């Protein structure tokens with residue numbers, strides 16, 4: 001049972017493309033997941049990325065599909081209240097888990113997360129797609145709070161993916177596909193309405209797959225910034241096998257079993273399992 005009044009949250013989400021849910025998860029999940037995240041940081045997976053070069057201070061760590069190798073991540077993604085919240089916000093009869101993405105910026109990390117929106121990176125299409133960004137530390141402007149461009153999910157744009165670290169080598173492909181480059185938002189910040197929230201551990205931000213977002217480095221010298229993005233999909237989402245999505249990335253391919261999904265198929269499978277269904 002969900003204890004929040006999701007009506008206002010849903011209205012704000014639909015209008016702005018991002019909204020905060022305070023105390024989204026219980027203290028028990030918070031404790032278990034903080035420990036599990038620290039375990040992952042000490043035992044990086046084979047698809048993980050160290051965005052901070054080894055000769056620089058700090059650490060920006062990214063990792064994907066952790067639920068497949070860690071039972072706490074799996075249980076959190078499947079059995080916490082997040083799937084049901086996703087179902088209610090998306091008006092969906094069922095919810096599948098798409099994947100988890102860990103995004104940790106340790107103190108004194110200068111690497112930014114560039115402005116981007118998510119859908120162009122993903123081999124899916126549909127309307128019922130939502131991401132949670134759950135905070136496992138106090139997060140503020142200084143420690144790299146994620147910023148969202150208010151209303152950008154309604155711009156009717158599909159910008160070419162930009163890589164967080166080194167270039168993916170896909171620029172020519174995106175040009176060929178006719179994907180537009182995202183504008184230089186930092187050069188014209190006054191033109192945009194930026195949403196950002198200071199968070200307590202256990203708060204979560206939800207954002208739409210087309211909302212543009214990004215973050216600075218973690219300038220704090222002592223506050224960590226452990227965030228976990230969890231992506232859920234609803235009953236209208238189908239596989240879209242266009243080229244240049246993250247599923248074609250060799251590292252990601254290497255951690256997934258063979259995907260027997262064709263363009264237009266539902267994602268129901270062991271890789272994208274159903275985690276919630278209406279009774």
Ligand SMILES: O=C(O)CCC(=O)C(=O)O
Pocket residue numbers: 103113118131132133146213214215227229
């Ligand atoms: O944690 C960040 O800096 C970026 C988060 C992000 O890109 C996402 O949640 O999709």
